[in-house]
Amino acid sequence: MKANTNFTKLPQSYLFSEVAARIRDHKESNPESEVIRMDIGDVTLPIARCVLDAMHKGIEEMASTVTFRGYGPEQGYAFLREAISEGDYKSRGLDISPDEIFISDGAKSDLGNLGDIYSPDSVVAVADPGYPVYVDTAVMGGRGGDLTESGRWNKIVYADSTPENGFVPRPPKEHADVVYLCSPNNPTGVVFDRETLKEWVEYARREKAVIVYDSAYEAFVDDPAVPRSIYEIPGAQEVAIEIRSFSKTAGFTGLRCGYTVVPKALKASGENGEEVSVNRLWNRRQSTKFNGASYPIQCGAAALYSPEGRAAIKENIDVYKSNARYIKKKLSEAGFETYGGEHSPYVWARHPEQTDSWALFAKLLKEAGISCTPGIGFGRAGGGYIRLTGFNTPEKTREAMDRLGKVDF
Amino acid sequence: MKANTNFTKLPQSYLFSEVAARIRDHKESNPESEVIRMDIGDVTLPIARCVLDAMHKGIEEMASTVTFRGYGPEQGYAFLREAISEGDYKSRGLDISPDEIFISDGAKSDLGNLGDIYSPDSVVAVADPGYPVYVDTAVMGGRGGDLTESGRWNKIVYADSTPENGFVPRPPKEHADVVYLCSPNNPTGVVFDRETLKEWVEYARREKAVIVYDSAYEAFVDDPAVPRSIYEIPGAQEVAIEIRSFSKTAGFTGLRCGYTVVPKALKASGENGEEVSVNRLWNRRQSTKFNGASYPIQCGAAALYSPEGRAAIKENIDVYKSNARYIKKKLSEAGFETYGGEHSPYVWARHPEQTDSWALFAKLLKEAGISCTPGIGFGRAGGGYIRLTGFNTPEKTREAMDRLGKVDF
Numbered sequence: 001m002k003a004n005t006n007f008t009k010l011p012q013s014y015l016f017s018e019v020a021a022r023i024r025d026h027k028e029s030n031p032e033s034e035v036i037r038m039d040i041g042d043v044t045l046p047i048a049r050c051v052l053d054a055m056h057k058g059i060e061e062m063a064s065t066v067t068f069r070g071y072g073p074e075q076g077y078a079f080l081r082e083a084i085s086e087g088d089y090k091s092r093g094l095d096i097s098p099d100e101i102f103i104s105d106g107a108k109s110d111l112g113n114l115g116d117i118y119s120p121d122s123v124v125a126v127a128d129p130g131y132p133v134y135v136d137t138a139v140m141g142g143r144g145g146d147l148t149e150s151g152r153w154n155k156i157v158y159a160d161s162t163p164e165n166g167f168v169p170r171p172p173k174e175h176a177d178v179v180y181l182c183s184p185n186n187p188t189g190v191v192f193d194r195e196t197l198k199e200w201v202e203y204a205r206r207e208k209a210v211i212v213y214d215s216a217y218e219a220f221v222d223d224p225a226v227p228r229s230i231y232e233i234p235g236a237q238e239v240a241i242e243i244r245s246f247s248k249t250a251g252f253t254g255l256r257c258g259y260t261v262v263p264k265a266l267k268a269s270g271e272n273g274e275e276v277s278v279n280r281l282w283n284r285r286q287s288t289k290f291n292g293a294s295y296p297i298q299c300g301a302a303a304l305y306s307p308e309g310r311a312a313i314k315e316n317i318d319v320y321k322s323n324a325r326y327i328k329k330k331l332s333e334a335g336f337e338t339y340g341g342e343h344s345p346y347v348w349a350r351h352p353e354q355t356d357s358w359a360l361f362a363k364l365l366k367e368a369g370i371s372c373t374p375g376i377g378f379g380r381a382g383g384g385y386i387r388l389t390g391f392n393t394p395e396k397t398r399e400a401m402d403r404l405g406k407v408d409f
Numbered sequence: 410m411k412a413n414t415n416f417t418k419l420p421q422s423y424l425f426s427e428v429a430a431r432i433r434d435h436k437e438s439n440p441e442s443e444v445i446r447m448d449i450g451d452v453t454l455p456i457a458r459c460v461l462d463a464m465h466k467g468i469e470e471m472a473s474t475v476t477f478r479g480y481g482p483e484q485g486y487a488f489l490r491e492a493i494s495e496g497d498y499k500s501r502g503l504d505i506s507p508d509e510i511f512i513s514d515g516a517k518s519d520l521g522n523l524g525d526i527y528s529p530d531s532v533v534a535v536a537d538p539g540y541p542v543y544v545d546t547a548v549m550g551g552r553g554g555d556l557t558e559s560g561r562w563n564k565i566v567y568a569d570s571t572p573e574n575g576f577v578p579r580p581p582k583e584h585a586d587v588v589y590l591c592s593p594n595n596p597t598g599v600v601f602d603r604e605t606l607k608e609w610v611e612y613a614r615r616e617k618a619v620i621v622y623d624s625a626y627e628a629f630v631d632d633p634a635v636p637r638s639i640y641e642i643p644g645a646q647e648v649a650i651e652i653r654s655f656s657k658t659a660g661f662t663g664l665r666c667g668y669t670v671v672p673k674a675l676k677a678s679g680e681n682g683e684e685v686s687v688n689r690l691w692n693r694r695q696s697t698k699f700n701g702a703s704y705p706i707q708c709g710a711a712a713l714y715s716p717e718g719r720a721a722i723k724e725n726i727d728v729y730k731s732n733a734r735y736i737k738k739k740l741s742e743a744g745f746e747t748y749g750g751e752h753s754p755y756v757w758a759r760h761p762e763q764t765d766s767w768a769l770f771a772k773l774l775k776e777a778g779i780s781c782t783p784g785i786g787f788g789r790a791g792g793g794y795i796r797l798t799g800f801n802t803p804e805k806t807r808e809a810m811d812r813l814g815k816v817d818f
Contacts (some may be wrong), residue, residue: 001619002528003677003685007693014696047471055705062456062663065802069663070451088756104702105514105665112698113522116549119411120529136697140525177410186569210410225760254471254704256514268412276412287423288545289521294514294703295663296464323537393474396682 006142015132015377016041022361023371030276030369036400038327038388039371042188043251045319047300048312051250054303072292075283076103080298083305084259088244094231100263100279102286103301105256107216107245107292108133111180113289114212114241114260115141117268117281118178125157125176127169129187129378129385131214134180146292151380160381161188167339167348168196171203179204181230182214184221187378187387188348189324189340191226197233204239208269210278211240216258219249219317221343237263241278248345249313250304256291257301320345323397324390330401332389335409345390348375351409355384368403415551422727423668424541424786425450431770432780433655435722439778445809447736447797448780452660454728456709457721460659463712467705481506481701484692485512485668492714495667497653503640509672509688512710513717514665514702516654517542518640522698523621523650523669526677526690527587534566534585536578538596538787538794540623543589550677551624560789567734569790570597576748576757577605580612588613590639591623593630596787597757598733598749598797600635613648617678619687625667628658628726630752635794646672650687657754658722659713666702666710729754732806733799739810751805760818763794777812 004176014274019039027035075081079228081098089096104110115137124138138144138156145155152158157176159169167190169181181200183192192200204211213230221228230240245258252258262282267275292298303309321342328341331349341347354360364370364386375385428448436444470476484490490507498505513519524546533547547565554564561567566585568578576599578590592607594603601609613620622639630637639649654667661667675687701707712718730753737750740758750756762769763769766783773779773795784794799806 001617001677001687002531003687003690004526004528005680006687007526007690008679044474044477044479046473046477047468049472050470052472055468056465059456059461059468059705062660063458063461064455065453068453068455068660070453070660071662106700108700109698117413119413120551122411133697140694142529153506208410251471251477251479253700254477254481255811256700258704262647268410270412271414276417278410278412279681281416284419285549286540288549289518291515291517291662291665294665294706296468296705297703332619391607 004224005351006140006144007142009044009147010136010139012131015373018377019371019373023365026365029214033369035365035369036111036396036403037371037392038397039373039388040391040401042253043247043248043316043391044393045251045316047251047255048309050303050308050312051300055296055300058299065074069295072295072298074287074290074292075294076101077298083302086224088306089229089231092229094229096231096263100261101262102262102282103293103298104258104260105230105306106247107214107243107258109212110260111212112137113285114282116289117118117278123155123175124159125159125172125174125179125209127181127185128158128160128380129375129382130228131186132178132378135379158379161190162381163337166190167191170196175207175292176209179209179211179215179317182216183227184217184344185340185346186217187346187373187375189222189344189346190348191343192224194227194233197227197230201230201233201236201239203255205235206354209239210266210268213240213242215242216245216248217344218244219313220321220345224344226343237265239266241266245300246304247290248267249317250309251316252301255297255300257297296328316400323392323394326397327388327390327401330404334404334407337379341390347388347390349388350385353409357383357386364404364407367407368400370400370403415549415553418543418553418556419506422627423763424782427786428770428782430781431816432744432774436776437525444774444778444780444807445812446780446801447796447809449800449805451662452657452725452800453802454660454725456660456664457718459715459717459721459762460709461665464709467708474774478704481704483699483701484670484695484699485510486704486707489711492509492711492759496714498638498640501638503638505640505670505672507561511669511671511691512702512707513667513669515656516623516667517651519652519667519669520623521546522694523691524749525698526687531586532564532566532584533790534568534581534583534588534618536589536594537569537789538791539569540591540595541591541787544788547796567788567790570599571790572746575599577601579605580609584616585618586616588620589623590620591625592636593626593753594749595626596755596782596784596791598751598753598755599757600630600752602634603642606636606639607813610642610645610648612782614644618648619675619677622649622651624651625654625657626753627653628722629754635752636755647676648675650675655710655713658726659718660725661710664706664709666706728803731797731799732801732803735806736797736799736810741811743813743816751798756797756799757794758797759794762818766792767793770797773813773816776816777809779809779812
């Protein structure tokens with residue numbers, strides 16, 4: 001067979017694998033030191049009892065011919081799509097109906113698979129720094145062009161997040177067909193305010209672009225002035241797909257469930273400029289290449305919309321946010337500039353005396369036994385920064401910050 | 410955004426949706442008639458107790474911080490990959506190691522997603538009739554060309570299965586880069602013998618093609634002369650990917666788990682003719698666009714490799730095969746030519762007096778209240794045939810065949 005040579009253009013080593021390898025090396029050379037993981041994007045708190053019970057029940061239905069469930073709808077079960085429509089949208093004044101919601105096995109799958117429905121020559125825009133999957137999947141789909149010396153791909157449009165704009169990227173001058181945005185942002189923890197998000201929606205309307213809005217961390221927002229859904233911006237249903245996940249809010253990283261909203265008002269242009277329903281394109285993609293998320297896991301996700309489920313999510317998020325606030329405070333005290341850490345589990349930081357991401361990573365690992373993620377791994381504009389996460393336990397988070405306080409920067 | 414216009418080339422209506430719609434219409438016009446579903450490709454027997462117990466245990470691990478599992482390996486957990494390597498390969502004399510096995514959320518996902526790693530201009534070959542996903546995903550990926558009046562795509566190579574070759578397709582004269590084969594076959598129920606499979610492996614070696622070998626029904630084979638894995642053919646590890654599923658053997662259609670074997674010996678050619686490891690290509694695809702199958706479901710799948718799990722699979726399959734044999738016998742008595750139904754849940758049939766698939770479908774629905782799948786839906790060479798499945802209960806299967814016996818053909 002002939003390989004898709006776009007794959008071979010990608011750097012061999014993936015950011016998170018490189019971080020893991022360096023931590024491993026450090027542990028081998030320093031067997032007595034206990035590394036505290038502040039780099040992890042994975043949750044640590046257990047799954048709520050109401051969710052576990054719902055999954056047990058779903059599994060037990062499989063025990064009898066009468067209640068057995070075989071193939072489910074590729075789009076997900078109505079009970080879950082209805083709970084999401086009501087719980088996450090209609091109750092907040094947003095008109096998203098169940099048939100605009102597609103249940104996934106996680107945000108990462110859909111973020112990548114959406115590439116199937118865009119024209120192969122689409123111009124992709126990303127905020128820099130950003131979650132590496134946006135760029136990597138664009139490259140795999142032949143939309144990256146070539147990697148230049150600057151570390152950027154020549155066909156991709158980058159919207160810089162910098163201290164000058166408070167790490168809130170603005171729409172670029174260049175045209176794009178597909179724009180990936182994330183708020184609360186991974187890795188910076190910064191959120192879009194309503195005004196900036198409006199600018200992006202206007203950009204998309206003007207350029208006839210689609211915004212793929214990754215709001216996997218929306219539940220971390222608790223200020224009504226900060227939008228939790230892009231559909232809070234008028235006209236966004238005509239230009240945006242919204243992607244969410246139960247991973248970071250309810251601990252589903254190992255269970256695998258999320259959802260993607262594709263409004264019926266969203267249209268693409270076809271070969272001769274005719275309107276094509278994006279909801280129908282995505283439905284066809286999912287019907288042909290997916291057989292739905294696991295039934296018992298969907299039962300568990302639906303339980304999150306009960307009062308107990310809601311309370312459990314809030315409890316989890318409060319822990320992670322309290323960790324993030326503590327990290328932010330201690331980093332500031334140690335002389336770091338910090339961003340994020342308010343509506344997000346992520347803190348983004350730079351030390352004025354230490355302006356190389358990997359060098360700072362190495363210093364923290366060596367002198368404090370703390371692992372972080374070097375910002376440069378999220379894009380050129382992340383150079384000099386590091387990302388720390390609030391996903392460890394409160395105890396480990398405090399210990400890590402105590403150690404940090406003793407480092408001489 | 411600009412749509413991938415290959416999507417809009419696909420016929421609007423998918424075979425199985427059309428069948429469902431016609432059954433619905435029939436029921437509305439004939440509310441007193443009970444339709445017996447002989448078209449279903451979905452299983453009906455419950456999940457084995459040992460599998461349910463393993464999933465409950467996996468779920469309960471999520472209840473405590475100590476045993477909680479977050480992100481798993483994208484490739485699947487080692488415990489399951491090792492069980493498959495030993496249970497399905499090494500114990501049968503086939504050298505497939507755990508790192509050549511990738512756990513999926515089902516065969517359909519991987520059959521479609523594999524398109525990501527082939528060069529966009531690859532020539533695709535399929536056996537006709539065949540599972541519609543092979544052709545539909547080739548078209549979505551821009552490898553179909555245009556739909557011609559004959560109902561075939563002008564860039565796809567078709568290997569006909571006909572009464573003349575006993576519905577065992579032979580390699581085509583034309584070159585192909587990617588070949589989809591399925592044995593035991595869906596829809597015909599026919600299996601490859603060792604000699605014919607050798608011809609295909611030789612074809613692939615000569616043409617530098619990859620064979621995507623869909624063996625989702627291999628557990629239905631009980632004759633040692635019939636290969637259960639393509640790797641039983643010497644040299645196949647250098648040319649074949651094998652796709653399997655727990656859906657039809659253990660009732661996982663609603664749970665979602667399967668696996669894909671990508672041998673390390675399998676090489677693709679890169680931009681300048683250099684060798685590229687297909688195992689690495691697929692690993693990169695899965696690491697970037699997938700986050701692994703659900704942990705508790707993987708626990709359930711691993712339980713299938715216990716003695717109880719093995720026994721449960723055998724018990725299920727015996728029921729479905731006994732149904733299929735009965736269907737085959739009764740169809741023959743009613744004057745049908747039949748194929749399959751021995752190492753397969755599927756029976757493929759044609760009546761000499763009724764040579765239009767959809768007309769035969771309509772006649773059986775109207776006169777006997779039996780639904781089947783029209784063979785033409787699986788490709789041009791399926792014209793005139795129908796597919797019946799052994800997945801209903803033994804009682805319903807008998808009743809359906811009694812009704813069939815009273816129809817005047």
